[in-house]
Amino acid sequence: MTDEKAWDARYQESTRIWSGNPNVVLVAEVSDLPPGRALDLGCGEGADAVWLAARGWQVTAADISTVALARAAGHAADAGVTIDWQHHNLEKTFPEGEFDLVSAQFLHNWEEFDREQILRRAAAAVAPGGILLIEGHMDHGPFPHHEHEVRFPTPDEVIAALDLGGGWQVLRSDVHPREQTGPDGNRAVRTDSTVKLRRG
Template sequence: MSDEQAWDARYAEAEHRIWSGNPNVELVTEVADLRPGRALDLGCGEGADAVWLAGRGWQVTAVDISGVALRRAAEHAADAGVTVEFQRHNLEQTFPDGEFDLVSAQFLHFWAEFDREKILRRAAGSVAPGGVLLIEGHMDHGPFAHGDNEGKEIHFPTPDEVIAALDLGDGWEVLTKAIHPRQQKGPDGDLITRTDSTVKLRRNGF
């Protein structure tokens, strides 16, 4: 099964959306004070972040590997009355063209092996001068460990490790690097606390 088929199957497990439909909390926190411009949402899933950004004046390009997720995202955008350009990409192979004032990678994880660092370095290369790269990641599986991970050790990088792997050199400013708790509903509906990480960087220049 290809990565695309695996993600389509994951989203097709439910007849309707599998996520809450609300934007990620840290995205809202970290982006609220930014002036809207061009935004790229990597791994947009069912589109909640993209719709939130578009509703606040951003010109949004949102990409995902799953056609099932993208169809739901387009429906969400239409219901919200906003315009988002949705594109299907396997980000290890293809990437959207252009430069962006905000590039957001929210929980860009996969239960199988994939080159996350390569994708995030490509994301950094898509940030326009003066723009922001925002990376949100998990620090643990929480209650959602995928069956394929049983018996396997998976490393979730710290903010410092994320920044080091980007290998950006001069010309970038670290705005946020933090590990923090987040409440989330588990698969049984109970509210649980898990640990996430935030990296927010600004590319110097105008």
């Protein structure tokens, strides 16, 4: 099964996979930024993209799953916002242009994939003065492990793998706990990581 088919199957399991709320770190780190052009990588059902667009951002949102993108477009229509939804396998194709904000929220996969390459392309898409915001997991939390163990890099490892060179400012690089509801409906705590960088 290809990654695209696997993600389509995942989204077809339910009419809504995610909460429908924007990611809490995105809200905390972006609320004070002036709206500009934003790129949402791995947008899923579109909650982050819709939240950004409702606050005046011109949003391009990309995902590997056409099922997710169709669902996201419906949510955007319900919210009365316009978003450029794009279908990409980010290992192979990538949205064009420069952006004032590039957001990669929990860009993980249960199969092997080149996350580092994708994040380097994300950094290259940040306009001068713009922000790169990367949120990741540090553990599986309340969710069962998949057949292929996913290794979650630390914030320092994420930054090192970006191979940025000069001209970037680290605004945030840390790990932090977050409450999440598991598949059994119970609340649990997992650890996430945040990297926030500004391009000079």
